[in-house]
Amino acid sequence: MRIVVADDAVLLRECLVRLLAEDGHDVVAAVGDGPSAVQAVLAHRPDVSIVDVRMPPTHTDEGLRAAIAAREQLPGTPILVLSQYVEVSYVADLLADASGGVGYLLKDRVAKVEEFLDALDRVAGGTTVLDPQVVARLLAARQRRDPLAALTSRERELLGLMAEGYSNSAIAKRVSLSGSAVEKHIGNVFVKLGLPPDETQHRRVRAVLAYLRA
Structure with missing residues (x-):
């Protein structure tokens, strides 16, 4: 060569x-x-x-x-x-x-x-x-x-449904999970995206924005 x-x-x-x-x-x-x-x-x-x-x-x-x-x-x-x-x-x-x-x-x-x-x-x-x-x-x-890299496939799925505007109860029906299971998954999403409870900002909106940017 x-x-x-x-x-x-x-x-x-x-x-x-x-x-x-x-x-x-x-x-x-x-x-x-x-x-x-x-x-x-x-x-x-x-x-x-x-x-x-x-x-x-x-x-x-x-x-x-x-x-x-x-x-x-x-x-x-x-x-x-x-x-x-x-x-x-x-x-x-x-x-x-x-x-x-x-x-x-x-x-x-x-x-x-x-x-x-x-x-x-x-x-x-x-x-x-x-x-x-x-x-x-x-x-x-x-x-x-990539802020979504740490999310599981299920958590990504639920975050996608959140981005489409579905409530927790509506998400539960669509994916055949209990309301408590959906709430737990979404809580994990907030933790992994670094979104602690904040009275001045809506965590759900911030999570959706992170999803859309990614």
Whole structure:
């Protein structure tokens, strides 16, 4: 495979170049900053690129932004992010086009060279490969953004009926539950949505608004 390597740590970059060469791959460019990474990908159109997250000039999320920029200009180009950090917001952006060919591995969790090379092959083939810690952070971030994530399917159903304007007694008839069971479920909805009793605001209205926003 033809590969671009982008990492500002010279020693690691050279180790990757040697490792890939020994495995029979052709490293067409080895660069140390975000803008150079984008230029290299566009110039060489490699089979896959390996990109670190924190590189010059910002040493924050430059590599991820470079990866996203490269895929925007060259849709579907395979990118394997190899980093010490999980940057959740940019991972979501990297996955947003759903075209595959994306990987995100944490450096300290790549235990074996064979596993790393296998992940690289899979990303080059169009597969999405994510470190388990990355998956966990993405799910946690989604739950924080989605106020309904903690609700059970039954609680979501009842909240939907509340949004349609049904009273508790009407909901009970529609779903064949007792009035007390419906009241308990709706009480759980209020708790999970963080809506304590409040004399100044109607909890039912606020719960429906949360449902409609989600």
